[in-house]
Amino acid sequence: MKKIVFLFTLICLLLGNITSVGALTLENKDNPTSFTVKILPWDEANKVIPKKSIFTIIDVETGLHFEVQRRAGSKHADVQPLTFKDTKMMKTIYNGKWSWKRRAILIATKDQLLAASMHGMPHGAGALKNGFPGHFCVHFYGSTTHGSGNEDLSHKIMILRAGGKLADYLNEIEPVQVLKVFETAVNQRDNETVRMLFSNKEKQLHKRLKNIMFFSMNRKSVQIDNEHNPFIQRISVDATVYHCDFSKQRKSMDIILLKDSLTGQWRIDGSIADQL
Known part of the structure; x- marks a missing residue:
């Protein structure tokens, strides 16, 4: 006791x-x-x-x-x-x-x-x-x-x-896996993990996410362009967004990820907020 x-x-x-x-x-x-x-x-x-x-x-x-x-x-x-x-x-x-x-x-x-x-x-x-x-x-x-x-x-x-190891995990995973974590965090309404994934425009992003009930990316549609820059990766993916008003939108998204030179973590550029 x-x-x-x-x-x-x-x-x-x-x-x-x-x-x-x-x-x-x-x-x-x-x-x-x-x-x-x-x-x-x-x-x-x-x-x-x-x-x-x-x-x-x-x-x-x-x-x-x-x-x-x-x-x-x-x-x-x-x-x-x-x-x-x-x-x-x-x-x-x-x-x-x-x-x-x-x-x-x-x-x-x-x-x-x-x-x-x-x-x-x-x-x-x-x-x-x-x-x-x-x-x-x-x-x-x-x-x-x-x-x-x-x-x-x-x-x-x-x-x-x-276990205090989430930051370490995010520092190690590749861009496609970062997007899987983002998809999961959005659907779980896990704002803390979403915050850890982004490089900018967090407030704008959270405003958009409040109106999203479910977010799904089509894994087969993923196309990767390395931009010939080791610190930038562009990923194109088809996604479906289900809104809280029960409307549904299919989108072709162009997502930019930036690599942090200090931690090695790939972070999603906040411009994704304009596509949600």
Whole structure:
């Protein structure tokens, strides 16, 4: 119990800066136990939180936390809030409305902190008397969906954010993958990740994004022009934009990406805002 109290105290102090650090290490000088946020691959995380285990989920953005039990899941963890009180707290984190939106979370179990991602939509079966109609999914690095068997990029982004490694990931990926992250962030209404992807015109872009319900790029239409400049890449792609008024537009977009000479990150030029 002392470990958990100590852990939550430090989490409350440091959560605001978690996305900007490479690895968050919390150490109690009176107890040699080290609390380091670990990004464990699914095959290892699967052993740390076996079925029927009870652990704490901490929402990175708000610092709110609740207890859950893992009930099932082979490719990721299927979990349920432990009690009615935990269900209420989870719904508070989602602003009172269940949602498929992914959120960066920390898993606190025994003396470990694991980076993970969850969505907030009850589905399927549920066995606990907790007021939660089903279960929800918790993903770890390398875990996949049960249906497709593929890694979910939106969960991956949240896992990296929880582990303080999202900036490193964005510095390493190539321009086409940057656009995939942009598409994912727009559809998740993940303004923080969108902000990290752009070089300019952020305010204008966010105004446009408020009116977009869903954004889809046709992967087969991608054409790359390197501009004979190692710091500029132009990508043409066909896209479909679904607006909040339920209108739909098909667009041929010409997107410019600029490479940051210091970090190596490819950033999207803000001129894309005029095409949305």
